[in-house]
Amino acid sequence: MGCPGSHVSGHTACLAHLATSDRDTYLASLVPGADINHRGTSFTAPLLQALLDALRDPATGRPHLGDAAFESATFEGDVSFESATFRDTADFRLATFEGRAMFESATFEGGASFTSATFEGRTVFESATFEGGTLFQSATFRDTADFRLTTFEGGVTFGWATFNSNTLFKLANFNHNAVFVSTTFKGRAVFESATFKRDALFRLTTFENDAIFQSASFERAVSVGPFVCARLVMLSGAVFGGPVTLSFAARSLQCRRTRWSSTAELRLRYATVDFAHAVFEYPLTIAAEQEPFVLADGQVMDEASLARLPDGVVRMMSLRGVDAAHLVLADVDLSSCLLTGTVHLDQIRLEGTCSFDTVPSGTHRRGWRPVWFTRRRTLAEEHHWRARQPASVPGWNAAMPDIGHVGPAQLAPVYRALRKAFEDSKNEPGAADFYYGEMEMRRRDRNGTTRAERGLLHGYWMLSGYGLRASRALGWLAAAMLVTIVLLMGLGLPKDTPKQEATGTVPPGGGKVTFEIDKTDPQNPTSDRFTGERFEKALNVTLNSVVFRSSSQDLTTIGTYFEMGSRLTEPVLLGLAVLAIRNRVKR
Numbered sequence: 001m002g003c004p005g006s007h008v009s010g011h012t013a014c015l016a017h018l019a020t021s022d023r024d025t026y027l028a029s030l031v032p033g034a035d036i037n038h039r040g041t042s043f044t045a046p047l048l049q050a051l052l053d054a055l056r057d058p059a060t061g062r063p064h065l066g067d068a069a070f071e072s073a074t075f076e077g078d079v080s081f082e083s084a085t086f087r088d089t090a091d092f093r094l095a096t097f098e099g100r101a102m103f104e105s106a107t108f109e110g111g112a113s114f115t116s117a118t119f120e121g122r123t124v125f126e127s128a129t130f131e132g133g134t135l136f137q138s139a140t141f142r143d144t145a146d147f148r149l150t151t152f153e154g155g156v157t158f159g160w161a162t163f164n165s166n167t168l169f170k171l172a173n174f175n176h177n178a179v180f181v182s183t184t185f186k187g188r189a190v191f192e193s194a195t196f197k198r199d200a201l202f203r204l205t206t207f208e209n210d211a212i213f214q215s216a217s218f219e220r221a222v223s224v225g226p227f228v229c230a231r232l233v234m235l236s237g238a239v240f241g242g243p244v245t246l247s248f249a250a251r252s253l254q255c256r257r258t259r260w261s262s263t264a265e266l267r268l269r270y271a272t273v274d275f276a277h278a279v280f281e282y283p284l285t286i287a288a289e290q291e292p293f294v295l296a297d298g299q300v301m302d303e304a305s306l307a308r309l310p311d312g313v314v315r316m317m318s319l320r321g322v323d324a325a326h327l328v329l330a331d332v333d334l335s336s337c338l339l340t341g342t343v344h345l346d347q348i349r350l351e352g353t354c355s356f357d358t359v360p361s362g363t364h365r366r367g368w369r370p371v372w373f374t375r376r377r378t379l380a381e382e383h384h385w386r387a388r389q390p391a392s393v394p395g396w397n398a399a400m401p402d403i404g405h406v407g408p409a410q411l412a413p414v415y416r417a418l419r420k421a422f423e424d425s426k427n428e429p430g431a432a433d434f435y436y437g438e439m440e441m442r443r444r445d446r447n448g449t450t451r452a453e454r455g456l457l458h459g460y461w462m463l464s465g466y467g468l469r470a471s472r473a474l475g476w477l478a479a480a481m482l483v484t485i486v487l488l489m490g491l492g493l494p495k496d497t498p499k500q501e502a503t504g505t506v507p508p509g510g511g512k513v514t515f516e517i518d519k520t521d522p523q524n525p526t527s528d529r530f531t532g533e534r535f536e537k538a539l540n541v542t543l544n545s546v547v548f549r550s551s552s553q554d555l556t557t558i559g560t561y562f563e564m565g566s567r568l569t570e571p572v573l574l575g576l577a578v579l580a581i582r583n584r585v586k587r
Contacts, residue, residue, distance in 0.1 A: 004072065005041035014041045015051070027054040032064035033087055039071040045099075048079050067110075070095050078121065081106050092117050103128050111154075114139050125150050136161050144187075147172050155198075158183050166209075169194050180205050191216050202227045202248075204295070208305060211250075213238050221262070224248070226293035230305035233271070240264060247293055249303050249312070260284055269293070269303070269312040276338075277321035287330035287352075288314035318403075324348040336380045336397075340406045345417035349425065356433075357383060360395020374469060377433040379414060381406050382441075409448045412441035432468050439466040464577070473577035484566040 005014025008026050015023060015038055030036070032055055043051075052063040063081070067088040073095045080102040090112040100121040111132040119141045127149045134156040141163045148170045157179040166187035177199045185205070190212045197219045205227035215237040218224075222240070225247035233248065236256040243262045249269035260280035269289050290312065293301040316329065316337040325344040328351060335357035339345060357380055359373035371393055384399035385407055386392055399405070415438035422431035442449050443457040460466055464473035 003040075006037050006039040006069070009037075014038065016042045016044075016047060023050075027051065030054040032057040033066045035067040035088070036065060037067075037069040038073060039069050039091075040073060041070075042074040042076060043079065045077045045079055048075065052081070052084065065090070074098065075101065078102070080104075086110065086112065089113075097121065097123070100124070108132065108134070111135075119143070119145070122146070130154065130156065141165070141167070144168070152176065152178065155179070157181075163187060163189070166190070174198070174200065177201070185209065185211070188212065193217075195219070196222065200224055204299075204301065206302075206305070207231070207233075207250075210234065215239075217241070218244065226267075226295070226301050228301055228303055228305060247289075249289075249293070249301065249306055251306065251309065267293075268314045270306050270309050270314070272315045272317050272336075273332075274317045275322055276318040279323070280326060283326045283328065285328040285330065286314070286316070286332060287328075288312070288332050290331070319345075329354055334380075338381060338403060339379060339414050339418075340381055340410045342414070342417075345414060346420040346424070348418075348421050350421065357397070360393060362395075364393035364395070366391050366393060374465065376436055378437060379411060381414070382411055382437065385411065408441035408445035412438050412445065412448075415441060436466055436468050464579070467579045470577045470581045473574075477574055477577060480566070480569055 003014050003017055005016060007013060008015055008018055008022075011018055011022055011026075013019075013022075015026070018026065027050060030051075034055060036051070036055075038051075055063045055065055057064045063084040065084060065086050065088075068086055069089075069091045071091050071093045073092070075095065075097045076099070078099040078101075079097065082102050083105045084103070085107045086109060088110040090108050090110065093113050093115045095114070095117045097117070097119045098121070101119050101123045103123075103125045104127060106125070106128045108128070108130045109132065111134070112130055113135040115135045116138045117136070117140070119139070120143070122143045122145075123141055124146045126146050128147075129151045131153045133154040134152055136156070136158045137160055139158070139161045141161070142165065144165045145163055145167045148168050149172065150169070151173040153175050155176040155178075156174065159179050159181040160183065161180075162184045164186045167185055167189045170190050170192045172191070172194045174194065174196045175198070178196055179199075179201045181201055182204045183202075183206070186208045188209045188211075189207055192212050193215045194213070195217045199220070200218060200222050202224050203226065205225075207227065207229035209230065210232045211229045212232075212234045214234045216235075217239045219241040221242035221244065223245045225245075227248045229248060229250035231251050233250045233253045235258050236254050237258065238255075239259045239261070241261050244260070244264045245267070246265070247267045248271075250271045252273075253266075253268065253271040254274045255278050256274060256276050258275075258278045260278070260282070263282045264280065264284045266284075266286045267289050268286065269292070273286065275286075292303055295301075313333050314331070315333040315335070318338040319327075320338050320341040321343075323343040325347040328349045330350075331352035331354065333355050335355060342348075356377035359376055359378055361373075361375075363370050363372045365371065380397070381399075383397040384403075384405070387396040387398040388405070415434045419431040419434035419438060422428070422434065439457060439461070443454055443461060446454075449457070457466075462472075463476055464470075
């Protein structure tokens with residue numbers, strides 16, 4: 001087959017196959033800024049160097065190219081266009097770079113196209129400047145691609161490109177639209193401290209490793225995604241200057257100290273989210289998507305890289321240091337979320353199904369005593385605190401080493417704020433568990449709660465679970481009634497109903513008669529105290545005491561005291577049971 005390279009003007013061969021004398025003559029005829037056409041030509045490193053030397057500006061020592069056509073060219077070995085200036089179009093479509101390709105500090109004053117180009121070795125565009133439109137569409141980078149400090153003044157497209165190794169856009173400037181539609185990053189994609197002044201399109205992008213946008217700046221309204229990241233999406237320290245919508249499925253998302261200067265919506269799948277110390281001044285929503293993302297054309301995002309994860313649940317890990325006044329969470333898992341230190345937590349909005357951790361299930365032993373917990377929602381930090389206690393039972397989750405320790409004094413305000421958030425949203429039954437948690441922390445707080453108050457709280461907890469456990473109050477009520485019945489049958493009911501006797505004197509001549517009615521003192525029985533008849537009488541007295549009514553039953557002196565005690569305690573227990581039921585069903 002013949003050589004596919006474009007013939008040098010005035011000759012019948014490409015530059016690579018030109019006779020040495022003819023090549024020297026051609027190179028000598030070139031001046032800085034000349035147009036060149038070497039489509040399909042194979043370049044060795046020395047041949048390319050000779051071409052660039054012929055185009056080198058004596059004043060600057062840098063190659064200056066006019067309209068440069070290298071379409072389908074092959075560059076063998078390592079080649080360097082370092083500090084070169086392309087004054088017109090730079091056409092590298094379908095070009096193949098078999099070794100390292102060095103474009104460090106190069107300037108492209110016109111359009112530049114690397115569409116479908118293949119870079120086999122390390123590719124360096126560090127500090128390069130693209131002043132016109134730039135195309136890397138469908139390009140393939142098999143080794144590291146380095147675009148650090150690169151400036152794209154015009155729009156740049158990496159659509160359908162493939163990066164097989166690490167990609168570096170650290171401190172890059174995208175002054176026009178940046179398009180990464182259907183791009184595949186198989187190594188780490190680093191956009192640290194990059195600046196996006198216009199649209200940043202990452203639709204259908206696939207990150208098979210980390211996607212690092214740490215300290216990046218998005219100056220205008222952007223809609224990023226949907227895309228898939230198999231590992232970490234790092235947005236810590238990033239700044240969003242306009243309204244933003246982020247849609248993606250990822251293993252984890254880190255937004256520490258991220259700043260949102262306008263409204264924002266994060267629609268996520270699978271991710272564990274660290275939002276510690278994020279700053280936002282306008283409404284921000286974090287919502288979990290139940291199904292894979294679907295594009296307008298009906299295409300469904302491929303989530304194969306996340307298939308090993310158990311489900312698509314979004315898990316919040318930390319909201320510490322966040323002002324939650326404008327925060328909306330929808331359908332997220334808060335079972336591991338750190339909430340101490342969150343500001344305005346009482347104004348947070350929880351929509352859909354936002355789940356919290358629960359207490360350990362089953363029956364455990366603390367020494368000889370059986371211990372069990374009534375099911376309720378708890379904070380992750382209560383788990384951490386209880387797991388540190390000497391008599392902790394299995395089932396409380398221990399804290400990671402680097403998250404710090406908090407105690408009841410710090411947890412009580414968090415529970416109080418969440419209770420208020422639920423109450424303000426007219427979900428008082430949902431607030432009940434957080435009221436319970438608040439009271440538990442107050443009862444356990446040995447520094448901020450006095451001993452007398454802790455004693456009252458302990459009694460309130462034992463009798464009715466802080467007015468939230470109707471079964472506990474009813475159990476105590478049944479026990480109190482049973483004790484009252486037994487005491488009345490044994491000591492409170494008299495042997496017989498005392499009979500009344502009327503005594504008086506009738507005057508001989510008639511007239512007014514005065515009688516004095518005496519009633520004998522009730523006497524305790526000497527036998528047969530626990531009979532059906534006495535049970536019925538005792539039950540009648542007890543039931544009347546529960547509803548704070550006095551029975552007409554005659555009682556012994558001690559039985560009267562039993563009834564008084566019953567009338568004092570049992571209505572209270574009944575009231576606590578009614579209160580607990582009301583707190584669970586009230587809207």
